[in-house]
Amino acid sequence: MANQQAGSILQFAPFQSAVDEGFWHRLSSLKLNKLGIDDSPIPITGFYAPCTHSQVSNHLTLLMESLPSDSDEESSVTATSHGNRNRCSVPGTLYNTNTLESFRAIDRESLLKEEAKKIWEDIHSGKAIDDSAVLSRFVLISFADLKKWNFHYSVAFPALVLNPPATLVDLRPASQWFSSQEAEAVRAACNEWRNSSATADEPFFLVSIDSNSNSTIRHLKDWEAFQNDCQKLLFGFYDPCHLQNNPGWPLRNFLALIFSRWNLKSVHFFCYRENRGFADMGLSLVGEALITVPQGRAAEIGDHQCVPNAVGWELNKQRKVYRCISLAKSMDPTRLAISAA
């Protein structure tokens, strides 16, 4: 542990967004052909996968398929992308405004709170256990300037804030935390989980190891049945982050779920990462976090009316929230006509 000391606050690496050109193309055609000036929120889908490279994190990707089709005929494709291991679907909401002024006027703080509340409610209703991807719910706000082909946008990954923050007891590469026999069993079990189209895009799961070093990966809803009959039980998630000393963002809401659903104070978590598409125990991490609740506040946690504070607007390298991309080169019909002449 280089920069995280035992007993220090557990720090999470923020999620990053990457918006593909296809997303803006489809948003433009949706806007022109279907939405018009209707600016009601649109449900969208983001995609992510575990980190596959030791030097670069994965991001939440927004693609053409993230948006509903403007022709209504393409529902079959979204069905086929389910089970794609490189595309775990994450639900999100797009707020596209009609003017730059209204884009800038969006109250991002209350929007973030609103989305955090959805996550909190899903945790309490049990929806987050059946469909764990809702834990990573995100928000995109945008203004598509179709006169200049500029797209202004900003993304938030709402994270419920534990108060006080979780502290870190231990964080190590999985290969060091497990015995070599266990590491091999976990690796094999993870590869199996990732290769099955039924589970490949299920980003949160349970890892169990029995006394004979056999490992099984199970669905979150098996927790009750599962907790007594195994030696070690870890809470695993697809970690988009590549850093050796920090877990990625999705663990935040997962910890909130683990704590408020199952009331665990000490959590062993497993940051699942890959190398070239295969489970890698040297890159994956195992950590232990402690969650403490001050006296007298325990009741709050059980109370689902009391939504914890949330953080999550993504900052770019200038530490600003707003981003803008110009696609005039590939979208402006006059420019295209000139370059084609």
Add this chain to the structure above:
Amino acid sequence: MVLSQRIHEAFKGTVERITAPRTVSAFKEKGVLSVSEFILAGDNLVSKCPTWSWESGEPSKRKSYLPAEKQFLITRNVPCLRRAASIEEEYEGAGGEVLVDNEDNDGWLATHGKPKDKLDDDDNLPSMEALEISMNSNVHQSISNHFGGEEEEDIPDMAEYEESNSLIEADPATLQPTYLVAHEPDDDNILRTRTYDVSITYDKYYQTPRVWLTGYDESRMLLQPELVLEDVSQDHARKTVTIEDHPHLPGKHASIHPCRHGAVMKKIIDVLVSRGVEPEVDK
């Protein structure tokens, strides 16, 4: 796009419309792939290198001779951490291109030759022909976001919000961005990590696979395709590597022109045959 390129595309489009897709294998004779061989080779790539997957792309651009869910192959977020200039030197020193015939490289040509172990590029990225997918910026300025826009200075930002208890910067459990770049090879320039989406399409006219590159800068903003060319060896930029419309995705993307692919594959196959190896499309 230059006029000759337009005419050629129109011609190629017409030929593609009137000729039936290749169904009989000519892999060994000409180094070309039939549609079913392309799918077979693609399935194999996906199973051996699971970071690759099949995608269906834009519905309106779908090719009827390919299955709807297997229109093209793509791997996203391939990082590039090194600078082109330094790679170029090593590359020359190592004697340039070498033929790789291990299964992961699908019998394609590894352009980096021996210094491979020093490279940070993914070598599950099957490089083709004579492209140096060194994917590094050799010009500092090139990496800044030339896609225009940038941030407008007058936009009120998060920092100006008073009631700032949802600020990510003020949250003790958020790893602050300075740490995120500490993993870069050198600390002098945090801007070097571009990432690429690499896709492989089937080119019906040349009957070969075709490789496309879509670049993102270090803050994951799209790179203008022209900037991708700066990451490619200058010997090949705008000759072997050109900027064209992607057959399944919107927008312009850099692509390795397939006109020499068949001939190069033929050369590789001949080498394999001379070693007594029976070449197959899924190897």
